[in-house]
Amino acid sequence: MKFLLNDKLIDDNTLPSDFTALRYLREERGLTGTKEGCASGDCGACTLLVGVIKEGELHYSTFNSCITPVQSLYGKHVVSVEYLSEFGGKASGGLHPAQQAMVEHHGSQCGFCTPGFVLSLAGLFENSQSSDKAIDRESVCDAISGNLCRCTGYRPIIDAGLDMVRTAKDAQFIELMSKNDNIKSQLLAFKEVEKPASLSNQSYLQPTTLAELLQVKTAHADAIMIAGGTDLMLENTQRFHDFGTLIDVSHVAELKQIQCNGTTLTLGASVTYSELEYFSKTRYPHIYNLLSRIASRQIRNRGTIGGNVANASPIADLPPLLLAFDADIQLLKIDGSTRTVNIADFYQGYKQTQLAKDEMIASFDVSLNKLAQFHRFYKVSKRMEDDISSVMLAVRFEVDNGHLTDVRLAFGGMAATPIRALKTEAALMGKVINDEQALLQTIDTLRSELMPLSDMRASSRYRLDMACNLIRKAWLELNGTDVVTFSGHALSESVLSLGNEITSQEGMTHA
Structure with missing residues (x-):
């Protein structure tokens, strides 16, 4: 096991195969800034920055260290939260822009989740600056989508993410990890000389x-x-x-x-x-x-x-x-x-x-x-980010001369295995795409065909009602209707302004 931990070369072949990066940092290296929250990859308190060389450039990704075997980090640059301030101090006499912005915008309260947020934002900053990509609200929300905060709410943290570039300029932060020649040369040496055993x-x-x-x-x-x-x-x-x-x-x-x-x-x-x-x-x-x-x-x-x-x-x-x-x-x-x-x-x-x-x-x-061909995917879950589906529908329609010549309706979260609604698919085959009567007959077929399970995420009745509404939604989109769909990306102002109109359409709200 060889990798670069912050600015130190690690070479250790004594650990078990399942020894996690979180345990290694805290127990073997005393780097306790990385926290254990859930031990299941859900809360992001244990987030690490992991850098690799891609097409000659150093690119950073975030990993959950609680479920990452430390030996899987061979040949990578592993960054713990302690290194950010050290690097920032060397480069500009201050904190890393992600840390400084969090301070200025009061993005930390109890502080337990803060190291994970800081590393997620630091990764966004490093990659955006090295590739000259702007940091916008969508990219900030994506970067912290796996970080859970129970104290402050996310508004000041998002504000901090949006203000990192300004913070870097004010602090005259001039050196990026992603552009550091010493880091890059050490990683390239791994690639050229060493090889995993x-x-x-x-x-x-x-x-x-x-x-x-x-x-x-x-x-x-x-x-x-x-x-x-x-x-x-x-x-x-x-x-x-x-x-x-x-x-x-x-x-x-x-x-x-x-x-x-x-x-x-x-x-x-x-x-x-x-x-x-x-x-x-x-x-x-x-x-x-x-x-x-x-x-x-x-x-x-x-x-x-x-x-x-x-x-x-x-x-x-x-x-x-x-x-x-x-x-x-x-x-x-x-x-x-x-x-x-x-x-x-x-x-x-x-x-x-x-x-x-x-x-x-x-x-x-x-x-x-x-x-x-026409395809859509609808995921129903209680949270937008990092949640398990209550109902998942994948749709594909092949259209020829205004008629449906091939239909696929595949569901997840409905039974013991992923399933296709074969009888319902057959009911739509050959139908004119805008035939609403055919749609109603298809939904009746689905109600008689599916017997969804009930569990902690949703009842059988809810799942069946949702499945029927999602098929209607797919049919509307096939016919050119502009239907509101929530994805994991930032919502536009036009979507946000719909307000009560959206909440009254239950089948479309959750999709």
Whole structure:
């Protein structure tokens, strides 16, 4: 395990595979500014800044250190809150602009969550300044979407984020971590000289090629594979389960691909939510808007597509999307052979999939033609950010000559597995797109077809009513109606001004 912690080189191979970055900072290094709040990646008190070299430039992301194995940080620049003031002092005689702005705008009260907020804002500042991107309200809200404050409310914290650039100018802050040549040279030395010990007898293995991964998995048949670990590590932090050998697949180049091959978009299993979000922003804005509602920025920076699907959670948000596009899953055996399974056949029951013990998800194939068709994704949850779906609907309509020639209605959060409403899809097939009578008949079919579960998040009746309203919403959008949709992005003034008109439309308020 080698990485740069603040300004010190760390080289330590004595730790267990599941030793978290949070424990390492606090217990091994005495850096207690990083706090433990929830130990599940929800509150952001334990946020770390993690820098990597991308295309020759240093870019920082935020991680939840409470569920990040410290050994996964190999070759990275890990920044704790203590380093910001040291760096700020060296550069300008004061605090880092994120810290100074928080002071000036009274963004901290009890202070427990403040280090996490400061690092989230510092990452935004560093990346925006190094790339000459403006910091606006949307980018600030996105940066702190995974940080929970129970004291001040978020207004002064948002004000601080918006004022960091002005604060930096007033303090004559002249040096950025993201532009620091010493940091960059040390990280490049890792990349050029060092390599994760992927084939050793250590307990945390990091193969970098598919061939290495297969070799490692053959040698360690009982080892558990980990990518982002945003769900797996909860077994350690919540249930106190100790893992043995872990194989980290997040560095395997073949599993990180996002490629368009003729008629198909291929997504590697280890592609993170944030990477897919970046790819989708201009190409597939509706996918981008859905991704902004999944978890928090810290989780999206580590969580992967393959992990979300393989976890087989009935409330996962990506399986309905993949169902709507009839995605094929490429499964890879440790002997190197492959097989293809359609997403519709992948789930066998609650937490049960077609994955064999000697298999892993390698990639997902999605038709570019289907991606070009009308599609929408609606997530209903109690909170806008970092919340689990009560109802998730993914819709795809193929239209020819004003008629529906293909229909997909895929739901999450409704049953033990992600499901398609097959009878309801059939009821819409061949119908004229603006036939309201056909829509009403379709909704009646849905009511007779679905029997949603009831749990702490929603009752069966609520889920069914919401599902029907969301199908109506998709039909309205298909016919060109401008329907208000809340995403994880900042709302426009026109949306905010609708006020009571929105709240009276229950089916549309939560979508």
